Amino acid sequence: xxxxxxxxxxxxSTTDELVRAGRMNAVDNDYVSFHDEEHNEVHRGRRPxxxxxxxxxxxxxAGILTLKHKGRMIEARMILENKFLIGMSSDLxxxxxxxxxxxFGWRELPDKVGCEAERVRSAKIFESRLVEKSHEWRFVAxxxxxxxxxxxxxxxxxxxxxxxxxxxxxxxxxxxAVVERAFFAGGHMRDVSDPRDDNDVPFFWHIPKASGTTVxxxxxxxxxxxxxxxxxxxxSLEVIPERGVLNVDLSTPDAVAIARRNGVADRGLxxxxxxxxxxxxxxxxxxxxxxxxxxxxxHPVKLAVSLFYYRRIATWEPTYRPEFNDITLQEYVETDGYxxxxxxxxxxxxxxxxxxxxxxxxxxxxxxxxFVVGLSDHMxxxxxxxxxxxxxxxxxxxxxxxxxxxxxxxKNKYPDLEQGGAVWTVIANKNKYDMALYxxxxxxxxxxxxxxxxxxxxxxxxxxxESLAQRGGRR
Numbered sequence: 001x002x003x004x005x006x007x008x009x010x011x012x013s014t015t016d017e018l019v020r021a022g023r024m025n026a027v028d029n030d031y032v033s034f035h036d037e038e039h040n041e042v043h044r045g046r047r048p049x050x051x052x053x054x055x056x057x058x059x060x061x062a063g064i065l066t067l068k069h070k071g072r073m074i075e076a077r078m079i080l081e082n083k084f085l086i087g088m089s090s091d092l093x094x095x096x097x098x099x100x101x102x103x104f105g106w107r108e109l110p111d112k113v114g115c116e117a118e119r120v121r122s123a124k125i126f127e128s129r130l131v132e133k134s135h136e137w138r139f140v141a142x143x144x145x146x147x148x149x150x151x152x153x154x155x156x157x158x159x160x161x162x163x164x165x166x167x168x169x170x171x172x173x174x175x176x177a178v179v180e181r182a183f184f185a186g187g188h189m190r191d192v193s194d195p196r197d198d199n200d201v202p203f204f205w206h207i208p209k210a211s212g213t214t215v216x217x218x219x220x221x222x223x224x225x226x227x228x229x230x231x232x233x234x235x236s237l238e239v240i241p242e243r244g245v246l247n248v249d250l251s252t253p254d255a256v257a258i259a260r261r262n263g264v265a266d267r268g269l270x271x272x273x274x275x276x277x278x279x280x281x282x283x284x285x286x287x288x289x290x291x292x293x294x295x296x297x298x299h300p301v302k303l304a305v306s307l308f309y310y311r312r313i314a315t316w317e318p319t320y321r322p323e324f325n326d327i328t329l330q331e332y333v334e335t336d337g338y339x340x341x342x343x344x345x346x347x348x349x350x351x352x353x354x355x356x357x358x359x360x361x362x363x364x365x366x367x368x369x370x371f372v373v374g375l376s377d378h379m380x381x382x383x384x385x386x387x388x389x390x391x392x393x394x395x396x397x398x399x400x401x402x403x404x405x406x407x408x409x410x411k412n413k414y415p416d417l418e419q420g421g422a423v424w425t426v427i428a429n430k431n432k433y434d435m436a437l438y439x440x441x442x443x444x445x446x447x448x449x450x451x452x453x454x455x456x457x458x459x460x461x462x463x464x465x466e467s468l469a470q471r472g473g474r475r
Contacts, residue, residue: 001052004115005106010050015060022064027053085165086158092120098352099161105168159336167353175349176362179279182349183366188285190292191369201265202390203291205278207343209306210298211376214403216274218383220244222399223392225271228264237262239269250275256284265289278346282370292390294372296382297343297441300434301417301427308332309414330423333430341433360433364440373441379404385445 001007010030012018021027032049055061085103087095096116100106108115130137141148167175183189190200204219204227206212219225226239228246235249235258246269249255256277265273265285273291275281285291298306308329311321324332332338345351347363367373372389374382383400386392394400417424428435 001100001106004108004112004119006109006112007051007106008049009052009054012053012055012057012061015057018055018057018060018064025066027064028066028068081153081157084157086154086161088155088158089125091158092123092125094162096120099165102167102171102353103165105170156336162337162352163340164354165352167350172350178349179347179362179366182279182282183370187287188290189282189370190290192292192372193369197290199289200292201270201285201289202272203281203285203293204272204274205281205293205295205371206274206276207295207297207303208276209303209310210296211379212276212296214379215296218400218403219272219274222394222396222403224395225392226269227272228270228274235259237264237267237269246270250277250281250284253277253280256280260284265291276346279349292372293370294374294386294389296374296376296379297438298376300341300343300431300438301424302376303342304333304427304431305329305414305417306412310412313412329417330426333423333427338430340430342431343437344433355433360436363433363437367437367441368444373445375441375445378445381445 002009010021010026012021030049032051053061053064085099087099089095097120101116130140204212204215206216216227216229219227221244224244226241226244226246228248228250230247230249230251231240231243231245232238232247233249235255236247238247239245240247246264248259248264248270250259250273256275260283263286264270266289268289273281273284278293278295282291282293308324311317311319312324314320327335339345341355344355344359344363347366348359350359372385374385380401383404
């Protein structure tokens with residue numbers, strides 16, 4: 001905080017110091033926000049200003065705060081769920097980079113870039129020599145039983161705050177600027193309604209467990225298109241004709257950045273670009289070869305269920321989680337730090353922290369303007385739509401039908417979930433913004449009669465969520 005961000009502390013080691021500070025109204029007189037214009041005066045030494053308070057005395061420290069400066073407190077020992085941002089010494093990367101920086105809007109000083117990561121790497125946390133559950137361990141725990149309980153609660157809050165802690169407005173503005181550049185600025189991503197051009201390049205946003213593997217195989221095997229996918233590490237510009245693949249990696253932001261620097265979109269090596277990163281993937285295109293995006297959406301509850309059971313068995317995937325075999329679906333969804341509303345987060349660059357209606361509105365706008373949308377429950381209609389929009393034709397008659405109905409890929413059998421039941425409702429409530437986005441996608445996709453049942457189902461889900469929220473059941 002002091003070295004990397006250039007923050008100046010005001011340390012009060014004793015209660016007497018805090019009492020004197022309160023009498024002198026030190027907070028109102030000397031505190032300055034990191035984002036205020038007066039910030040630079042701290043470093044010029046013109047005034048004895050400070051950016052944050054530090055004291056081991058919680059009650060007395062809170063007592064010197066005023067209505068003007070109510071304070072946002074960080075304290076590992078004294079935890080109040082609605083008042084404190086929690087950090088863990090056992091996870092400093094998460095604490096510093098993904099909590100403190102985002103919550104307070106702090107940035108590294110221009111001449112200190114990389115300082116934060118270096119300090120986290122070099123941090124030395126004293127490890128207890130006590131063996132967990134040993135006689136000595138139990139003795140210490142018994143003598144500190146309330147702190148042990150408090151720490152357990154802090155760990156739960158630490159996980160939960162990952163997805164709901166408010167992000168500083170400055171950070172949110174920066175996130176929004178990234179979205180504007182990716183989707184709306186620079187002329188590298190077409191609107192759905194824009195006139196067609198032979199230089200346009202299709203871009204498939206692959207949403208996990210939403211029939212994406214089937215889509216990719218159809219692109220290559222049925223339409224004879226070269227698509228992007230790294231199947232032979234490392235990433236390269238090698239075209240593998242027998243697989244219909246350009247062997248380039250677009251699976252991470254860093255990989256996308258490398259591909260963009262290599263001008264992959266302008267090389268004419270691939271007919272369709274594919275990535276799970278809808279926002280970052282869109283930046284690979286250029287005004288010379290702008291992207292035209294399409295995707296397949298799946299009901300958020302069905303997607304969450306499928307993903308949970310898939311991650312139990314997918315030993316070949318980096319997202320494989322064998323520990324999921326020891327928990328139920330409901331326990332998985334209610335786990336602290338459960339990654340909710342994946343679609344809205346990916347489109348709006350709000351990877352962490354709480355969401356609001358503004359994020360949903362932005363996601364709706366992006367989906368409407370930039371994506372040709374298909375639904376996993378109506379794949380035949382989706383591909384008829386894609387064929388008409390992109391001008392694709394089957395090279396082998398009946399190939400698409402075969403992949404959709406006779407030989408679907410990446411299928412994983414798992415127990416059916418009762419629609420509208422307790423667990424279904426929990427998942428829908430957790431993913432309420434994705435639910436709303438999916439409902440919006442239903443409205444966008446032509447409004448044909450074949451969707452009446454799906455629309456009715458989703459509407460009843462949404463009404464149930466709103467009813468829960470009104471009764472105080474919001475999670």
